[in-house]
Amino acid sequence: MDNNPENPVEFIKRKKYAAMIKLKKILLLFIVLMTSLISIAQGKVEMADTMRSNGRIYVVVAVVLTILAGLILYVIRLDRKIAKLEKEK
Numbered sequence: 001m002d003n004n005p006e007n008p009v010e011f012i013k014r015k016k017y018a019a020m021i022k023l024k025k026i027l028l029l030f031i032v033l034m035t036s037l038i039s040i041a042q043g044k045v046e047m048a049d050t051m052r053s054n055g056r057i058y059v060v061v062a063v064v065l066t067i068l069a070g071l072i073l074y075v076i077r078l079d080r081k082i083a084k085l086e087k088e089k
Contacts (some may be wrong), residue, residue, distance in 0.1 A: 012086050
């Protein structure tokens with residue numbers, strides 16, 4: 001039934017909704033894993049203390065956030081392109 005839908009707009013909406021649900025699940029899994037890693041790494045780490053005292057930790061955080069923002073923007077842009085291609089069909 002999904003291969004030959006009567007209403008293509010509804011078909012695309014269902015596909016986009018399913019993709020968003022998958023994306024939300026992956027994001028939730030990522031957040032859970034990151035929080036568990038952060039809670040595990042609460043011990044005394046000399047390297048982190050050294051980086052904090054030198055101010056380099058902010059550079060590391062800025063680089064990580066830049067990469068993460070780039071990945072998120074890439075996924076959003078890719079989703080829009082796919083949606084546009086699906087509309088054209």
